[in-house]
Amino acid sequence: MxxxxxxxxxxxxxxxxxxxxxxxxxxxxxxxxxxxxxxxxxxxxxxxxxxxxxxxxxxxxxxxxxxxxxxxxxxxxxxxxxxxxxxxxxxxxxxxxxxxxxxxxxxxxxxxxxxxxxxxxxxxxxxxxxxxxxxxxxxxxxxxxxxxxxxxxxxxxxxxxxxxxxxxxxxxxxxxQPEIIYSQMVKICSIGESQVAEEIQDLIEQQSNPTIAPYAKTGEVHLRVTAKAESEKECKKLIKPVVRELKSRFGKNIFATEEKKTLEEAVVDMLKDQKLTLSLAESCTGGAIASRIVNVPGASEVFLQGMVTYSNRAKRKSLGVKKSTLKMHGAVSEKCAKEMAKGGCFVTKTDICLSVTGIAGPDGGTKEKPVGTVFMGCCYNGKTVVREYHFTGNRAKIREQSTAHALAFLRECIMEGVSKKD
Amino acid sequence: MxxxxxxxxxxxxxxxxxxxxxxxxxxxxxxxxxxxxxxxxxxxxxxxxxxxxxxxxxxxxxxxxxxxxxxxxxxxxxxxxxxxxxxxxxxxxxxxxxxxxxxxxxxxxxxxxxxxxxxxxxxxxxxxxxxxxxxxxxxxxxxxxxxxxxxxxxxxxxxxxxxxxxxxxxxxxxxxQPEIIYSQMVKICSIGESQVAEEIQDLIEQQSNPTIAPYAKTGEVHLRVTAKAESEKECKKLIKPVVRELKSRFGKNIFATEEKKTLEEAVVDMLKDQKLTLSLAESCTGGAIASRIVNVPGASEVFLQGMVTYSNRAKRKSLGVKKSTLKMHGAVSEKCAKEMAKGGCFVTKTDICLSVTGIAGPDGGTKEKPVGTVFMGCCYNGKTVVREYHFTGNRAKIREQSTAHALAFLRECIMEGVSKKD
Incomplete structure (x- = not known):
């Protein structure tokens, strides 16, 4: 119709x-x-x-x-x-x-x-x-x-x-309406849109019923698999092998197969399952990661505290970042991201602390560290890993990408074996 | 065309x-x-x-x-x-x-x-x-x-x-476009959409050139005054008396007359002008206010620190909210908002601290404090004022409104005479 x-x-x-x-x-x-x-x-x-x-x-x-x-x-x-x-x-x-x-x-x-x-x-x-x-x-x-x-x-x-x-x-x-339409979502992070598109090109070329439609979101790709049939059961039967194939291709990068589940919800769910508590130490994202986490109802169970340490003074006083680190390496550095995450864990007594520090622009960029340079640290179980990112775009876009990738990074860190200290 | x-x-x-x-x-x-x-x-x-x-x-x-x-x-x-x-x-x-x-x-x-x-x-x-x-x-x-x-x-x-x-x-x-169109924006906060509409009804009924078009944004109303004429100068001449009239009707509630100026920019500008420093203590908004402030380039000059104190423990440890306050009045209360703002000023040594605590839902509402109940506190110059709000809608919508109204509230507090202690 x-x-x-x-x-x-x-x-x-x-x-x-x-x-x-x-x-x-x-x-x-x-x-x-x-x-x-x-x-x-x-x-x-x-x-x-x-x-x-x-x-x-x-x-x-x-x-x-x-x-x-x-x-x-x-x-x-x-x-x-x-x-x-x-x-x-x-x-x-x-x-x-x-x-x-x-x-x-x-x-x-x-x-x-x-x-x-x-x-x-x-x-x-x-x-x-x-x-x-x-x-x-x-x-x-x-x-x-x-x-x-x-x-x-x-x-x-x-x-x-x-x-x-x-x-x-x-x-x-x-x-x-005689015919039923049913669709299933497959949501992917930590891979880019065009790479996803390439990896499913053969599936898209063969498709008739069900169809696969890719949607690019910042830091995420959503694939909607849609079938038409006489009943919901029939639809689900058509969809099942396609979703299975997508799962085998994208594996751990799939964070949700529910329509409404967000990346932050996936992260909060993982923390809940593993009974882990989280704190955040944000500089250039300025509270945006915390805000996404808080948008999950019941996030309070696992998210104990966020710190927006925008000034160097706040980084020192609230997180214990060393004066010498800020002086020698700057606030946007691997070392600072590491100390922020470590300090965050120590101060808040949480199992995990994620830190983000970067240059969102429009000013503040240098030749070595251009606008868009962002360091993220994740401290868990006594270890701290740091990753460096380079984003492009205006201030809002760099901050939005940093936020999305921070959630994906956090998810990866939890998957790679965060466990409570014995 | x-x-x-x-x-x-x-x-x-x-x-x-x-x-x-x-x-x-x-x-x-x-x-x-x-x-x-x-x-x-x-x-x-x-x-x-x-x-x-x-x-x-x-x-x-x-x-x-x-x-x-x-x-x-x-x-x-x-x-x-x-x-x-x-x-x-x-x-x-x-x-x-x-x-x-x-x-x-x-x-x-x-x-x-x-x-x-x-x-x-x-x-x-x-x-x-x-x-x-x-x-x-x-x-x-x-x-x-x-x-x-x-x-x-x-x-x-x-x-x-x-x-x-x-x-x-x-x-x-x-x-x-052969004819010149020129428009001037008048951005208003701290008054609702229908009140603005009512107060300009006579102007809208009389209008031909320039026209006044109202746009409702969350927590803001934008009035676009648009004139058509042969030159920009002619347009400006037509617009001037209308903008003057709007200024006389909405006075201090006008936070910007520039197209691109946001409410957070207006707030950051006021803080810079008055050489005031800001900290934030957010619960239900969960970093969203900090994030809007940080979206203003150069916000670091005035915004020193944000605290997302989502758990009761964080409210106590980071802001010094009293255990008895949380027990007797709850985390969503006038008293808690007050102690959060006061504690925030004390801990961060900033001139102003804005606090927000509320029930964003979907759970947590009671008969006395239904979902959408939000308390905001602002501590400056030794005084702390608290305001109670009631918002409607889903979790995301309540948080979005809280964030917008928090910025408007902060702006009002700064206007009402924040000054550095001597």
């Missing part, structure tokens, strides 16, 4: 707000096995909306429209869709009732707000349409079917759209 | 990533005075890409395409655009050189990485195209002109796209 998304609204068109609805709906469509070919954004302009809706209904079976259902003059999605599909608008008694109840409640909460007559335009629906109650706002959603085409109209605010989609639209579409 | 955005990539089409590029580019187009009518997303499918690019070039003067310029077989944007425009691909010597240098640098960093031949397809360009160097990745951008139509091809990763757009595409488009 070919599906298409149309977001209506000048705020999205002109970039005043980011179109998160389309990402949400697209993921749901993929989950439902709908073939999504296009997403379009169009402003609140009558002629261009008409053109867009016509084109969409011509080339797709299901068109999901979001936004433009509100009470204002600019809100035209319902009117134009009804016109394009050749259906008159009639008042829906149930919607009118709900609208009255909602608006009275609203008025009670805020004496300044009054019910305006244009609110009632929200109770008008195309003849024969299925009306979807809106429990979080005033504009009802609509499912309109005619001549084998379906238009689904949903309110723009995500907190109105999402529950309506999940409660009513998802089950409706599931019933319409 | 009619403009259109086309984002290419199955990843965006299927909702694996949110299309933030389109929001960014749409805002830039508005700033340039280009008439943006459509945004489309299409997957990595040859036929549908061809149809989309043809339609876009038919109905618009300038088509900005993003994504699909990488080294993999799936990356087809350049090839298909060249085909639709009837131009052969030729190797660009300069791009080949840059690519070689970039890849060698990359290889040097990591002996595991090898240059793969498919990388070189990125040096092939449509004949006569203007090549835009990519300083943050391998795929160059392209500007292709033919028969009065312009196609602009940009890499998909935002950290490659944005600098390329700002350095090369923006000035290029500015030259093409």
């Amino acid at each position: 070919i599906t298409e998304l149309v977001a209506v609204g000048t705020e999205i068109l002109l970039g005043n707000i980011v179109n998160t609805n389309s990402a949400y709906l697209a993921e749901k469509c993929a989950q439902l096995g709908l073939s999504l070919y296009y997403q379009t954004v169009v402003g609140d302009n009558e002629q261009r909306m008409k053109d867009t809706i016509k084109t969409a209904l011509d080339r797709s079976d299901v068109v999901i429209l979001t936004g433009g259902l509100g009470p204002t003059k600019d809100d035209l999605t319902k009117e134009i869709t009804a016109e394009v599909m050749g259906l008159p608008l009639v008042e829906d008694a149930h919607s009118r009732e709900l609208l009255d109840a909602y608006l009275k409640q609203y008025e009670k909460n805020d004496a300044q707000r009054r019910i305006t007559s244009n609110n009632y335009k929200q109770a008008m629906v195309p003849q024969g349409a299925l009306v979807l109650d809106n429990h979080n706002g005033t504009a009802p959603g609509l499912i309109i079917e005619k001549n084998g085409k379906t238009a689904i109209l949903l309110p723009g605010p995500p907190n109105e759209l999402k529950p309506m989609f999940e409660e009513e639209v998802f089950p409706y579409l599931r019933k319409k | 009619i403009t259109e955005l086309v984002a290419v990539g199955t990843e965006i089409l299927l909702g694996n990533i949110v299309n933030t590029n389109s929001a960014y580019l749409a805002e830039k187009c508005a700033q340039l005075g280009l008439s943006l009518y459509y945004q489309t997303v299409v997957g990595d499918n040859e036929q549908r890409m061809k149809d989309t690019i043809k339609t876009a070039l038919d109905r618009s003067d300038v088509v900005i395409l993003t994504g699909g310029l990488g080294p993999t077989k799936d990356d087809l944007t350049k090839e298909i655009t060249a085909e639709v425009m009837g131009l052969p691909l030729v190797e660009d010597a300069h791009s080949r050189e840059l690519l070689d240098a970039y890849l060698k640098q990359y290889e040097k960093n990591d002996a595991q990485r090898r240059i793969t031949s498919n990388n070189y397809k990125q040096a092939m360009v449509p004949q006569g195209a203007l090549v835009l160097d990519n300083h943050n990745g391998t795929a160059p951008g392209l500007i292709i002109e033919k028969n009065g139509k312009t196609a602009i091809l940009l890499p998909g990763p935002p950290n490659e796209l944005k600098p390329m757009f700002e350095e090369e595409v923006f000035p290029y488009l500015r030259k093409k």
